[in-house]
Amino acid sequence: MSFQTVATNKPEIQSSPATGNAVxxxxxxxxxxxxxLPEGVTGDxxxxxxxxxxxxxxxxxxRIRGIEGVSFTVPRGSVFALLGHNGAGKTTTINCILDLxxxxxxxxxxMGQEHKRCESRACVGYLPERPYxxxxxxxxxxxxxxxxxxxxxxxxxxxxITDVLQRTGMTEYAGRRLSKFSKGMLxxxxxxxxxxxxxxxxxxxxxxxxxxxxxxxxxxxxxxxxKNQGKxxxxxxxxxxxxxxxxxxxxxxxxxxxxxxxxxREFNDSCSYLVQVACxxxxxxxxxxxxxxxxxxxxxxxxxxxVETDNVDQLRELLAACHAADIPVQSVDTRRTGxxxxxxxxxxxxxxxxxxNSKVVS
Amino acid sequence: xxxxxxxxxxxxxxxxxxxxxxxxxxxxxFVMLASTAVLSPLNVGAQGKIMAxxxxxxxxxxxxxxxxxxxxxMVRKEMDKGTIVTIxxxxxxxxxxxxxxxxxxNLTLVSMLTVxxxxxxxxxxxAPGSFSFRFLSAFYLSFLELMVIxxxxxxxxxxxxxxxxxxxxxxxxxxxxxxxxxxDFGQMQGTAFQQQMSEIVYYLIPNLEVFNVRAAxxxxxxxxMNHILMATxxxxxxxxxxxxxxGAVFNKKELRG
Numbered sequence: 001m002s003f004q005t006v007a008t009n010k011p012e013i014q015s016s017p018a019t020g021n022a023v024x025x026x027x028x029x030x031x032x033x034x035x036x037l038p039e040g041v042t043g044d045x046x047x048x049x050x051x052x053x054x055x056x057x058x059x060x061x062x063r064i065r066g067i068e069g070v071s072f073t074v075p076r077g078s079v080f081a082l083l084g085h086n087g088a089g090k091t092t093t094i095n096c097i098l099d100l101x102x103x104x105x106x107x108x109x110x111m112g113q114e115h116k117r118c119e120s121r122a123c124v125g126y127l128p129e130r131p132y133x134x135x136x137x138x139x140x141x142x143x144x145x146x147x148x149x150x151x152x153x154x155x156x157x158x159x160x161i162t163d164v165l166q167r168t169g170m171t172e173y174a175g176r177r178l179s180k181f182s183k184g185m186l187x188x189x190x191x192x193x194x195x196x197x198x199x200x201x202x203x204x205x206x207x208x209x210x211x212x213x214x215x216x217x218x219x220x221x222x223x224x225x226x227k228n229q230g231k232x233x234x235x236x237x238x239x240x241x242x243x244x245x246x247x248x249x250x251x252x253x254x255x256x257x258x259x260x261x262x263x264x265r266e267f268n269d270s271c272s273y274l275v276q277v278a279c280x281x282x283x284x285x286x287x288x289x290x291x292x293x294x295x296x297x298x299x300x301x302x303x304x305x306x307v308e309t310d311n312v313d314q315l316r317e318l319l320a321a322c323h324a325a326d327i328p329v330q331s332v333d334t335r336r337t338g339x340x341x342x343x344x345x346x347x348x349x350x351x352x353x354x355x356x357n358s359k360v361v362s
Numbered sequence: 363x364x365x366x367x368x369x370x371x372x373x374x375x376x377x378x379x380x381x382x383x384x385x386x387x388x389x390x391x392f393v394m395l396a397s398t399a400v401l402s403p404l405n406v407g408a409q410g411k412i413m414a415x416x417x418x419x420x421x422x423x424x425x426x427x428x429x430x431x432x433x434x435x436m437v438r439k440e441m442d443k444g445t446i447v448t449i450x451x452x453x454x455x456x457x458x459x460x461x462x463x464x465x466x467x468n469l470t471l472v473s474m475l476t477v478x479x480x481x482x483x484x485x486x487x488x489a490p491g492s493f494s495f496r497f498l499s500a501f502y503l504s505f506l507e508l509m510v511i512x513x514x515x516x517x518x519x520x521x522x523x524x525x526x527x528x529x530x531x532x533x534x535x536x537x538x539x540x541x542x543x544x545x546d547f548g549q550m551q552g553t554a555f556q557q558q559m560s561e562i563v564y565y566l567i568p569n570l571e572v573f574n575v576r577a578a579x580x581x582x583x584x585x586x587m588n589h590i591l592m593a594t595x596x597x598x599x600x601x602x603x604x605x606x607x608x609g610a611v612f613n614k615k616e617l618r619g
Contacts, residue, residue, distance in 0.1 A: 055616075091618070095447075095617070095618060098447075098450075098451050100447055100450060100451070100616075100617040100618070101616040101617065101618070102614070102616065118453045118454060118455045119453055120453075121451055121452060121453045122452075122453040124451065126447070126448065126451035128444060128447050128448060130444060131444075131448065132443045132444045132445055133445055133448065134373065134377060134445060136376065136377050136380040136381070137373070137376070141376075145369055145373050146448070146452065148365055148366065148368070148369030149366050149369055149370075149449060149452040149453075149454055150452055150453070151365050151366065151453070190448070193448060197452075203451075
């Protein structure tokens with residue numbers, strides 16, 4: 001996958017063991033080169049420490065936990081994904097980072113600056129989950145409005161707007177009112193306003209939600225392009241394949257707790273694959289194949305046979321054996337990914353814990 | 363900073379101008395003004411005074427309707443729809459946002475007043491002997507009154523639902539015009555408690571009668587420069603106080619992306 005090649009040039013993220021707080025997890029920079037930075041500016045694009053947020057709800061104004069003890073660090077130039085089920089606390093975390101909701105406790109630094117200072121948001125581009133803009137404006141007017149909010153000098157404003165319209169494929173719709181935009185077009189113009197200030201940090205809440213397959217692909221390609229440009233991207237999603245394709249590291253949120261942060265490369269080796277070879281089951285018996293192959297063989301026909309491998313090593317071994325025995329390999333498909341399994345396992349564990357740990361805190 | 367406030371103000375202005383409700387109310391305003399020209403011949407000899415009195419009152423009433431209609435839902439609509447989160451995720455402070463919205467609505471009211479005033483003066487020109495430059499002071503004081511109402515509606519729109527904001531603003535408008543009478547009545551008739559209460563109401567609600575010089579202007583009485591200056595300071599002080607309070611309330615708001 002493409003993120004592997006990019007990640008090799010970037011600081012690594014490694015999960016650290018939970019520290020005292022059983023539910024808090026953190027990711028820290030362990031290696032990688034950061035160029036000399038101005039005084040007071042750290043090498044991390046985003047630092048979140050012990051973020052907590054609860055909401056009052058109902059007639060009795062009972063306090064409902066949104067997130068609790070969320071801590072993570074995102075190095076510059078990396079892509080960090082918040083993965084979690086609906087209601088896990090992804091959007092609340094993002095809202096707290098941007099100070100749209102006021103955290104009960106915790107510290108957030110964006111490019112070294114305290115997040116409550118509105119100057120800290122000058123280097124941030126944000127796309128909400130359901131982008132909604134002034135319907136009375138055209139796409140062009142909307143971007144001019146945001147350009148003014150970003151205090152972009154007038155001489156570069158036009159060029160920047162033209163550029164982002166082009167990058168998001170919205171040039172031909174720029175003169176159309178937003179009330180006439182489809183959901184996918186709103187998402188694209190939302191991305192355009194996100195990119196307008198050429199921000200170092202992009203915070204994207206479910207950036208591919210509501211898009212058709214073509215739209216998803218285009219957005220994915222745009223994000224990959226931004227990643228290759230060295231932008232720091234923080235995205236939230238509950239769609240595992242999207243995360244796998246884009247992210248360098250992932251934080252898994254369950255019931256408001258960041259239960260795990262992992263480098264995605266850890267999961268690449270534990271993908272399982274389905275290999276289809278052009279020979280019957282009986283023919284394989286006489287060959288010098290690894291002993292585990294028989295156990296992993298699936299019912300096939302007289303002409304072809306399928307073998308499932310548990311990891312990349314087994315895949316490599318099987319392909320080498322087939323090559324040595326001159327057995328044609330018809331296809332290799334990804335059966336399931338390590339992250340998906342991991343996410344489901346973490347989620348199941350967390351659900352068990354959550355039964356004893358209600359979201360109502362007072 | 364100024365660029366951001368002006369961007370917010372212009373966007374708000376553009377939104378209200380493109381809003382059909384605004385056009386509808388503006389049309390009603392013009393129809394009202396035009397009707398004075400039709401009705402005034404019924405009172406022979408006082409056409410000019412009737413036209414001026416009704417016209418000036420209509421300008422404030424229609425300004426009030428636009429301010430309440432647009433202002434009461436302005437902030438809440440953006441919070442509910444979510445447009446506000448993309449604005450405040452940019453380097454824009456919450457107080458700047460409130461001030462920008464206020465300026466935008468003020469720009470709308472000024473534009474509306476200007477058009478109505480031009481039409482009003484045009485009609486007065488048609489009634490011989492009615493036209494006078496003293497009406498300019500009435501226009502200016504009407505604008506100051508609408509500016510205070512604008513600040514009141516913005517303040518309430520940050521605290522309560524649009525319907526309540528509209529009701530409270532209309533209530534403040536009514537009490538604001540009656541506050542002197544309430545205080546005088548309390549002082550003359552009431553018990554010590556009633557006197558204190560009437561005093562509190564007088565100081566708690568802006569006294570909008572300060573801006574009402576219609577009768578004086580229509581009957582040719584002078585409006586002193588001192589009165590205009592004091593009314594200006596009074597409106598600026600109330601507006602600043604209300605916007606500061608609105609900013610403080612809005613700073614504590616939780617916005618969902």
